[in-house]
Amino acid sequence: MRVEQQSAFVLQARDYRETSLLLEVFTREHGRLGLIAKGAKRAKSPFRGLLAPFQPLRIGWSGKGELGVVTGVEAVSSTLPLAGDRIFFAFYLNELVLRLLHRHDAHQKLFDDYCLSLEGLLVDSGWESILRIFEKRLLAELGYALLLDKTGVRDGELDADTLYRYIPDQGPVPVNGQESQGILLHGSTLKALAAESLQDDESLREAKQLMRSILGIYLNGKPLHSRRLYQQIIAFRNSVAV
Amino acid sequence: MADPQLVDGLKRALSCLPGVGPRSAQRMAFHLLERDREGAQQIVDALSRALERVRRCIRCNSFSEQEMCNICASPKRDASQLCIVESPADMEALEKAAVFGGMYFVLMGHLSPLDGLGPDDIGVDRLLKLVGKNEIKEVILATNLTVEGEATAHFLAELLQQRDIVVSRIAHGVPVGGELEYTDGGTLGHALTGRQEI
Numbered sequence: 132m133r134v135e136q137q138s139a140f141v142l143q144a145r146d147y148r149e150t151s152l153l154l155e156v157f158t159r160e161h162g163r164l165g166l167i168a169k170g171a172k173r174a175k176s177p178f179r180g181l182l183a184p185f186q187p188l189r190i191g192w193s194g195k196g197e198l199g200v201v202t203g204v205e206a207v208s209s210t211l212p213l214a215g216d217r218i219f220f221a222f223y224l225n226e227l228v229l230r231l232l233h234r235h236d237a238h239q240k241l242f243d244d245y246c247l248s249l250e251g252l253l254v255d256s257g258w259e260s261i262l263r264i265f266e267k268r269l270l271a272e273l274g275y276a277l278l279l280d281k282t283g284v285r286d287g288e289l290d291a292d293t294l295y296r297y298i299p300d301q302g303p304v305p306v307n308g309q310e311s312q313g314i315l316l317h318g319s320t321l322k323a324l325a326a327e328s329l330q331d332d333e334s335l336r337e338a339k340q341l342m343r344s345i346l347g348i349y350l351n352g353k354p355l356h357s358r359r360l361y362q363q364i365i366a367f368r369n370s371v372a373v
Numbered sequence: 374m375a376d377p378q379l380v381d382g383l384k385r386a387l388s389c390l391p392g393v394g395p396r397s398a399q400r401m402a403f404h405l406l407e408r409d410r411e412g413a414q415q416i417v418d419a420l421s422r423a424l425e426r427v428r429r430c431i432r433c434n435s436f437s438e439q440e441m442c443n444i445c446a447s448p449k450r451d452a453s454q455l456c457i458v459e460s461p462a463d464m465e466a467l468e469k470a471a472v473f474g475g476m477y478f479v480l481m482g483h484l485s486p487l488d489g490l491g492p493d494d495i496g497v498d499r500l501l502k503l504v505g506k507n508e509i510k511e512v513i514l515a516t517n518l519t520v521e522g523e524a525t526a527h528f529l530a531e532l533l534q535q536r537d538i539v540v541s542r543i544a545h546g547v548p549v550g551g552e553l554e555y556t557d558g559g560t561l562g563h564a565l566t567g568r569q570e571i
Contacts, residue, residue, distance in 0.1 A: 143487050148392045180559055184520050209562045210520075218524040222486035229487070356489035363491040364484075364528060371501060371532055 135191035135203065137161060140245070141184050142225040146172070152182055154201070155229055156190065159242040163232045166192050168201040178204045185221055185249060186210040197234070217252045219364070223357040224248055224265060230350055231273060241272040259339070260329040266342045267324060275349065277341075278302030279325035291319040297341055299348055314341045380406070432503065434496050435461045435479040444468070444477060451475045453510040457500070457529065459483050459517055467515070475513075478503060483516060483525040495525070497532070504533065511539040518545050518563075 139158040147153040150172040157163050171178040181188065181204050191203035213221050224245060232238060244265060251261040270276060282289060283302025289295075295303035296313035303321055304313070316337035323334045324341075380402060388398040405413040430437035432445040444450060454475030458464050464477050480495040492498075504512065512533050516522035526542055533540045546564030547556050556564075 146391075180557055186559075206558055209559050213520075215527050218520060218527070219486055222520075222524075226487055357486035359489060360484065360486050360491045363493070367492045367497065368531070371535070 132195045132199075133191070133193040133202070134161065134199075136189045136205075137191065138207070138242070139188045139190045140249075141182050141186065141188070142229050143184070144182055150176075154182060157228055157232075157242060157245065158190070159239050160237055162236045162238055163228060163234050164192075164199065165197060165234065166190075166199045166201050168204075171201070181206055183210065184225060185213055187246075211249055211253055213249075213252060216361075217258065219357060219361045220258050220262060221249055221252055223262065223355065223361070226355050226357045227266065227269060227346070230353075230355070231269060231346075238272050241269060244268045244272075257329075259335050263324065263329055263335070263338045263342055264327045266346060267327070270345065270349075273349070275345075277324070277345065279321045289318040289321055291317065291322060293318045295321065297321075297345075299345060314344050316341055433464075433477045433479055434481060434499060435464060435477065449474075452508055454513065455504070455509045455511070456513045456515050458515045459522065459525075463515065463517075476509075480516070480525070483519075483521045484528060485521055486524070492528070497529070500529070501532065504536065504538065509538060511541065513541050513543060515543045 137158045137160055139156050141154050142157050142163070143155040145153045147167060150170050152168040152171045154166045154168055155163065156166050168178050168182050170176050171182055173179065178201065182201075186209075187207040189203075189205040189207055190201065192199035192201050194200050211221075228241075228245065232241075248261050248265045252258055255261060267277060267279075277297075278301075280289065281287060281302070282295065283298060283304050287305075289303065294306045294315060294317060296306055296315055297303050298313040303316075303318070306315065314337075317333065320329075320334040320337040320341075323329050324338050329335050329338055383402045383406075384395070384398045387393060387401050388395060390398075393401070405416075426438050427436050428438075428440075429435070430442035430445055431440055433442060435442055437443075437445075439446070451474045454473075455478055456467065456473055456475055457478045457480065458467065459480050459482060461479055461481075464479055467473050467477075478496075478500050480500075482490055482495050484490060484492070484495065503509075512529075514526040514529060516526045516529075530540050530542070544567055546560065546567055547553065553561065
């Protein structure tokens, strides 16, 4: 099978043999896949410097089975100039896609969401809200959409000021005092997440806790490296702050 | 016929090398045992000597046979400039070019969000201690121009700028003897944004 000129991003590139790269690629039409780029690190390789994360690409490959071989690479534009901490947030998106998408399952809408989120990280100051919205859309695309527009009890209406517990597979349930399961959050946070407009600190914090707990289920409880690294960096900054 | 246990063990040991899979390991094992026993003995000797004597330089973190490596121990080097690189190979490349007279610090890696390599894995503690107690006036961040290298440089710059030190990043652009026509778009972009007044 030979495929050409597919919109794609490299999620992860690892060294392979002397001069080759082993890639995890996210394509619009073919989903996530593994590719080998032979000789990509040679000084005269036409791929050199292109096969890196956050570089919008058109990529072609051949071969069937688990690993294809890269046959052509073109830059659509220059690498997205993610600076500072934005690089860590963008890697977080990559890790979510790497860990949660199955190979060869196409997710065109999610690919577009991924591009939009990266572009958002370039310009927008609300990085937390960008990550939460991507997580919400990712869950929906995988078939695990959150229940955000009604309660999980007899389809009751959500009230912005009421406290709910979000129970996985059931949805938000009004707090009744005895139940201790699930993530505690306000109706307003659920509504804001549904409308994809997380503004205040409270809804950002609650949405983060909700997403962390729900994603944890689908990640089989295994931690995300990029999140842990960012926590380490924050801790390091605080410890050496003069 | 199954391989004898010792041959099997040798193959497994060789496959710990980067880029060596089961097939290459087998080829190497058979070659050493059948055609080049002398070479095999040299590997054994060199490896055991190196394992015994090579350690990390207490100053720059690179490999060294003494407590301090030759560069760090040299009185001719300018101790006010510290160049931070990712690997001993990067340091060697700079040394070969003979363009830098200061000292080095070797991170032995870079921050890698997807592999979980964090500040502790790249010796940041040691770097900060080194910067804290020495007469370093300028730190030059010479990590690779990859996404991870940039992330590492950003993280280190932020930590170092809190002290009274000039922090700089190596320039990137058109290579010497390079023609614009044949230079890739990314490099040209960097060359233009990093342009200098003359």
